[in-house]
Structure formats: C-alpha cells, structure tokens
Amino acid sequence: MKDQALVQMALYAALVAALGLIPPVPFVTGIPITAQTLGVMLAGVMLGPWRGFLSMLLFAGVVALGAPLLSGGRGGLGVFASPTAGFIIGFPVAALVAGYVARLLQRQSILIAAGVGAFVGGILVLYVFGILGFKLVTGSEWLRSVQVMAVYVPGDTIKVVLTALVAQAVYKGLPGAVATRQA
Amino acid sequence: MMTLYVHRQSWLHRQPAGLKLLVLMATSIALYALTSLWTAGAALIAVILAYRSLGSAGWSYLWVVKPLLPMFILIFVVQTWSQSVSAAVLMLLRMLTLIWLANLVTLTTRMDAMMDAVMPLLAPLRRVGVAPHRIAFTVALFVRFVPVLMAVLNSLLEAWKSRGGGRAVWRLAIPMLINAIRMSDHVAQALAARGGVRSPETPVSMVQPQ
Numbered sequence: 570m571k572d573q574a575l576v577q578m579a580l581y582a583a584l585v586a587a588l589g590l591i592p593p594v595p596f597v598t599g600i601p602i603t604a605q606t607l608g609v610m611l612a613g614v615m616l617g618p619w620r621g622f623l624s625m626l627l628f629a630g631v632v633a634l635g636a637p638l639l640s641g642g643r644g645g646l647g648v649f650a651s652p653t654a655g656f657i658i659g660f661p662v663a664a665l666v667a668g669y670v671a672r673l674l675q676r677q678s679i680l681i682a683a684g685v686g687a688f689v690g691g692i693l694v695l696y697v698f699g700i701l702g703f704k705l706v707t708g709s710e711w712l713r714s715v716q717v718m719a720v721y722v723p724g725d726t727i728k729v730v731l732t733a734l735v736a737q738a739v740y741k742g743l744p745g746a747v748a749t750r751q752a
Numbered sequence: 753m754m755t756l757y758v759h760r761q762s763w764l765h766r767q768p769a770g771l772k773l774l775v776l777m778a779t780s781i782a783l784y785a786l787t788s789l790w791t792a793g794a795a796l797i798a799v800i801l802a803y804r805s806l807g808s809a810g811w812s813y814l815w816v817v818k819p820l821l822p823m824f825i826l827i828f829v830v831q832t833w834s835q836s837v838s839a840a841v842l843m844l845l846r847m848l849t850l851i852w853l854a855n856l857v858t859l860t861t862r863m864d865a866m867m868d869a870v871m872p873l874l875a876p877l878r879r880v881g882v883a884p885h886r887i888a889f890t891v892a893l894f895v896r897f898v899p900v901l902m903a904v905l906n907s908l909l910e911a912w913k914s915r916g917g918g919r920a921v922w923r924l925a926i927p928m929l930i931n932a933i934r935m936s937d938h939v940a941q942a943l944a945a946r947g948g949v950r951s952p953e954t955p956v957s958m959v960q961p962q
Binding site: 572573575576577578579580582583584586587590591607627628630631634635636637638641643644645646647648649650651652653706707708709710713717731734735738739742743746 | 755756757776780816817819820823826827830831834843847850851852854855857858859861863866867870886889890891893894895897898900901902904905922925926929930932933934935936939940943944948949
C-alpha cells in the first residue's frame with residue numbers, strides 16, 4: 570500500500586473524530602444523533618471499499634486504545650462493552666460496503682452512487698451490526714432490539730442525503746478525491 | 753495528548769498492559785456464567801472499590817457511564833417487561849461491571865503501553881505485506897490529524913457565524929472535506945519528498961529516492 574493511501578486513511582479516521590465534536594442534536598425522536606456516521610459513509614464513498622475499511626478499523630482501534638474520540642468524549646475499552654458497541658465494530662464493514670456499492674454504481678450520477686452506497690453501508694449494514702451488538706450485550710429479543718435501534722433511523726437517513734450532496738460537491742471541486750469514480 | 757489515561761502511581765498502573773487485557777477478556781467471559789444476583793453484585797462492588805485505588809477522586813471516574821444512562825433506563829424497562837425484574841437487574845449488573853472494568857484498564861494503561869501490547873498480534877500481517885512500523889506511522893498521523901481537523905472545523909464554524917449563521921450549517925461539510933483532502937495531499941507530498949515512511953531499521957542514508 571502506498572504512503573499516500575496511509576495518509577488518506579489517517580485523514581478520514583480523523584474526520585470521523587472531528588465530526589464527533591459537533592454537539593449531538595436531539596432529533597424529533599428525542600434521541601440525540603451525532604455526525605460521526607456521516608464520516609463513516611464518506612470514508613467508504615471517497616476512499617473506496619478497502620481503504621475505507623482500513624481507515625475505520627484504524628479509528629475503532631485507536632478508540633479501543635483509550636482515545637476519547639467518540640461523540641460526547643467517549644472512548645476506551647468500556648465502549649466495546651456498552652449497548653452501542655455493535656455500531657463501532659460495524660464502522661469498518663459499513664465503509665467497506667458503502668465503497669463497494671458506490672463503485673458498482675459508478676456509471677450512475679455521483680449523487681445516486683454515493684447516496685445508495687451510503688444507504689446500504691451506513692444504514693443496512695451498520696444496523697445489522699448495531700442490532701446484533703445490542704442483542705448480545707443486553708440479551709434482548711430480536712424484535713425489542715430492532716425497536717430500540719429504530720429510533721436512530723430518521724437521523725441516519727438525513728446523513729445519507731448529506732453524504733450524497735457532499736460527495737457530489739467535492740467531486741466537482743476535486744474530482745481526483747473520489748476513489749470510487751475511477752476504475 | 754488526547755487520551756483517557758490518568759497519570760497516577762497505583763498498583764493497577766504497575767501491572768503490565770497485556771495482563772490487564774487478558775484479565776478483562778477472561779472477566780467478560782466469566783461474567784456471563786454468573787447467574788445469581790449476589791455474585792454479580794459482588795463483582796460490581798469489587799470493580800467499584802478498585803476505582804478507589806486511583807486516589808480520593810477515583811470514584812468520580814465512575815461518571816463515565818453518564819451518557820449511557822437514558823439507554824440503561826430504556827433497557828431496564830424493556831427487560832423487566834419482557835422477562836422479569838431480576839433478569840433486568842442481573843443484566844444491568846453485568847453490563848456496568850464490564851463497562852467499568854474495561855474503563856479501569858483504559859484509565860490505568862498508557863496508550864503506548866497498550867499499543868506495545870497489541871503490536872505482537874499484528875505481526876502476522878507482515879506476511880501479507882503490512883509492516884508494523886507502517887501501522888504505527890498511520891496511527892501517529894491519525895492522532896496528529898485530529899486536533900488539526902478540529903481546528904479547521906472550528907474556524908469554519910466561526911466564519912459561518914460571523915456571516916450571520918443560519919440553519920444550513922451542514923454546508924460546512926463541503927469546505928471542511930475539501931480543506932482536509934488538500935491538507936492530506938500536502939502531507940503525502942511532503943512525505944514523498946523526504947523518502948517516504950521509513951522502517952526504524954533503515955538508516956536515513958540508505959533511503960532511495962522514489
């Protein structure tokens with residue numbers, strides 16, 4: 570792997586951390602949403618599947634080492650024992666799938682490719698991990714776990730739209746920065 | 753340096769990182785074998801008492817679970833409703849024990865010690881062409897990028913406010929990302945100009961220009 574790829578992976582991992590700085594906005598459902606998954610979706614769409622995966626693995630790994638980089642200043646090993654552990658563990662796979670889908674759709678407009686990629690990776694895949702983690706940590710039933718996690722879906726839908734808009738705008742400004750558009 | 757580590761001289765600080773990680777892993781498995789409220793409660797009290805070794809303010813670190821409180825209440829209610837009160841209490845006891853114990857490892861272990869403990873596990877990656885020193889470089893760069901990007905975001909937010917602000921603050925994500933990508937390109941060029949990521953074993957004079 571080239572040196573430039575290492576720098577890019579470090580950058581997107583740091584982007585997810587910086588997005589955690591934006592104070593969580595209590596959304597309609599009353600559950601605060603954070604901007605961090607926006608960074609996960611962007612990492613997949615912008616870096617492509619493999620680099621996106623490694624970049625989010627780097628983020629999750631450094632959080633595990635004790636860096637307080639999750640929204641609200643959370644971090645350390647305790648995070649991986651909490652009910653939302655599945656989401657953090659799912660970050661790398663979510664970026665991988667988002668990048669893969671966006672690359673599959675590169676003949677479509679970037680708005681559609683990035684949007685669908687972010688939806689499949691950042692919502693479908695990430696929620697499988699999130700719900701599985703919640704179920705394992707709390708021992709709840711499937712249906713209960715799905716119900717509890719469903720409160721986050723509206724906020725994440727907004728982030729899918731944002732990912733598509735941001736990817737489109739960045740593609741206009743810096744076409745070379747969107748790895749899923751060059752085969 | 754941004755880390756949750758707390759610098760103290762306690763017996764927990766003196767234990768090797770690898771040992772603490774092993775104990776944590778073993779506890780996480782053992783906790784699920786505990787089915788009585790008494791033993792699970794005793795485990796929780798033992799962990800709480802261990803925080804005391806961080807000094808007189810040790811118990812204040814227990815507040816780390818504060819952001820999780822609404823979720824705990826929700827889980828408790830759902831669990832009581834679908835199973836029983838004792839099942840809900842047992843689950844909360846286990847969860848708190850594990851979160852606090854894991855956090856205790858984080859509080860008492862330096863980040864570099866933690867990394868040294870994990871590095872041997874990454875050694876097999878060398879076979880697929882990933883050298884450990886390149887991983888270490890990427891981690892260091894990531895840790896350095898975080899405050900830089902936070903500063904970029906803050907300056908964009910302030911510029912946004914001084915221009916009157918407004919609700920469409922999400923638009924800042926675009927200049928933010930473009931700024932960040934430009935910066936990473938510069939870093940990559942600077943790195944290439946200096947001969948790339950070097951293995952610690954390679955002396956400077958041996959580096960071939962690319």
